[in-house]
Amino acid sequence: MPGTPPLAVDALGPSEGQPPEPAQSGYAPMIANAPALNWVGPDDAWSRAWAAPAAAVHPSAPLPIEAAPPPMPQGIPVAPLPPPPLPLPGSVVAVVPLAARQKAAAARQAVGPASADGAADTGSVGPTPQDIVLIRRSLAVVEPVADRATAHFYAGLFLARPELRALFPAAMDVQRDRLFRALLAAGRAADDPPTLVDYLEKLARGHRRYGVRDEHYAPVGAALLAALERYCGREWSEDTARAWEKVYGVISQVMMAAAARDAQSSPAWWQGEVQSVEPVTRDIAVVTLRTDHHYPYRAGQYASIEVPWWPRVWRNYSLACPAAAPSRPGVDGLLRMHVKAVPAGWVSNALVHRAQPGDVVRLGPAQGRMVVDPRETDPLLLVGGGTGVAPLLAIVEELALSGARRTVEVHYGARRAEELYAWPALQELDRRLPWLSIRTAVAEPTPGTTPPAGAERGTLPEVIGHSGPWEGYRACLSGPSAMIRRTRGVLLGAGVRAEHMLYDLEDGQS
Numbered sequence: 001m002p003g004t005p006p007l008a009v010d011a012l013g014p015s016e017g018q019p020p021e022p023a024q025s026g027y028a029p030m031i032a033n034a035p036a037l038n039w040v041g042p043d044d045a046w047s048r049a050w051a052a053p054a055a056a057v058h059p060s061a062p063l064p065i066e067a068a069p070p071p072m073p074q075g076i077p078v079a080p081l082p083p084p085p086l087p088l089p090g091s092v093v094a095v096v097p098l099a100a101r102q103k104a105a106a107a108r109q110a111v112g113p114a115s116a117d118g119a120a121d122t123g124s125v126g127p128t129p130q131d132i133v134l135i136r137r138s139l140a141v142v143e144p145v146a147d148r149a150t151a152h153f154y155a156g157l158f159l160a161r162p163e164l165r166a167l168f169p170a171a172m173d174v175q176r177d178r179l180f181r182a183l184l185a186a187g188r189a190a191d192d193p194p195t196l197v198d199y200l201e202k203l204a205r206g207h208r209r210y211g212v213r214d215e216h217y218a219p220v221g222a223a224l225l226a227a228l229e230r231y232c233g234r235e236w237s238e239d240t241a242r243a244w245e246k247v248y249g250v251i252s253q254v255m256m257a258a259a260a261r262d263a264q265s266s267p268a269w270w271q272g273e274v275q276s277v278e279p280v281t282r283d284i285a286v287v288t289l290r291t292d293h294h295y296p297y298r299a300g301q302y303a304s305i306e307v308p309w310w311p312r313v314w315r316n317y318s319l320a321c322p323a324a325a326p327s328r329p330g331v332d333g334l335l336r337m338h339v340k341a342v343p344a345g346w347v348s349n350a351l352v353h354r355a356q357p358g359d360v361v362r363l364g365p366a367q368g369r370m371v372v373d374p375r376e377t378d379p380l381l382l383v384g385g386g387t388g389v390a391p392l393l394a395i396v397e398e399l400a401l402s403g404a405r406r407t408v409e410v411h412y413g414a415r416r417a418e419e420l421y422a423w424p425a426l427q428e429l430d431r432r433l434p435w436l437s438i439r440t441a442v443a444e445p446t447p448g449t450t451p452p453a454g455a456e457r458g459t460l461p462e463v464i465g466h467s468g469p470w471e472g473y474r475a476c477l478s479g480p481s482a483m484i485r486r487t488r489g490v491l492l493g494a495g496v497r498a499e500h501m502l503y504d505l506e507d508g509q510s
């Protein structure tokens, strides 16, 4: 596998690091073999690799997916919440698991005081406006040295609770600062309850796939406070510690409640059996998966994927097909993703060059804000760079299925002509859908290759800047973050309203 760091497979023990035997013909039915290399549970590969006692890591392990209770039927009337609630713990180490409903109520109450106008609700135990000031001051000191604080945080966490190391990938390069930074981001949003709750609920749902349990929150909170104390210097005081305890109390309550609610209707992860891996360029393949359970998503969203060979390493890939529904007999329900093998990309190289029909990957819940409202009628501009075209194909198909008749213009760009792999699929849609128009852009001419007729020369932001007019348009932007940011700037200058542009940036920033 080109560029893949020499890691992890050896750490997993002799049988775990090897790819499954390729199927002799076609592929074996899924599920039978699905406990798989990346199974998360007592005595799983990870626990063994890190010599963590299974009982300590997973005191009550999650059920395997195939034995999980069936999803709750939709639309069950929800009983009113019981009168509130347990007070929030005053100290992070006192966080205790609560029943889901109680937790939700506690979380709502806890978030209350930092209301938009800053007025504290009497009798509430969440952070006060004074606490928020202390949180902000401490963040201002810690954020410039976040790298060192992150290292301190993980060192403290794993020293105190070595078994928690099993929840993280072998190499913490990418993941390294995610948790700590997420906690800092939550601290920053402490005075904006709707944003905070929305952020934390998504974070909690996404974290179910890591095997996070309620009892993990207390040691994480303790490590967070220790790291903050260490790097806040003179800005740290007893009042600051109490403010962070309150905020972390809210964070943990909201996250536990969200995870518990999500568990009532959704598995922590899905298993996806590889159906095919079709190379479309030297380093891009269309990977098709069949999931063990219905996988809910909206066109434009992405799924996080873990391959069996790199446990606990997750990467996001957009779904290139519309979602299946009983009312859509023509949609096969398979998931298609366009994966580019990037240098040193563990997951992308495994999917493009190693995965075979029959291999089983895990999927986290679908995420992403680039979801088009089918009721809108404004003209729509779809800008896709490289494999960023994948979710745009799903959006166009989705609009076709929903009977939309709005003007849709796709601008599809690549660095070189031979990288415009989705051109045939777009041409096919163009022939079928009278409201659709497609334009291509190629940044660098390559001798010996012919760009599609009419292809423009330049990067997508340049080409979009020369086209238009775009006033009155809505837009979806998909591709490298730099391309998205620059195209967004161009469109803002061309009169497109900021709230009319949908995109997801790889670095999670906006």
Ligand SMILES: NC(=O)C1=CN([C@@H]2O[C@H](COP(=O)(O)OP(=O)(O)OC[C@H]3O[C@@H](n4cnc5c(N)ncnc54)[C@H](O)[C@@H]3O)[C@@H](O)[C@H]2O)C=CC1
Residues within 6 Å of the ligand: 318, 340, 370, 384, 385, 386, 387, 388, 389, 390, 391, 412, 413, 414, 415, 441, 443, 458, 459, 460, 461, 477, 478, 479, 480, 481, 482, 483, 486, 503, 504, 505, 506
């Ligand atoms: N929802 C989303 O936003 C999605 C994003 N992606 C991301 O899109 C990227 C695709 O990568 P590749 O296929 O290698 O595309 P690429 O890097 O070859 O670029 C594709 C297009 O973006 C333009 N572009 C690239 N860098 C630019 C810059 N700095 N300024 C202005 N324009 C720029 C190029 O001119 C070209 O038109 C990956 O990073 C992938 O993670 C992929 C799928 C969905």
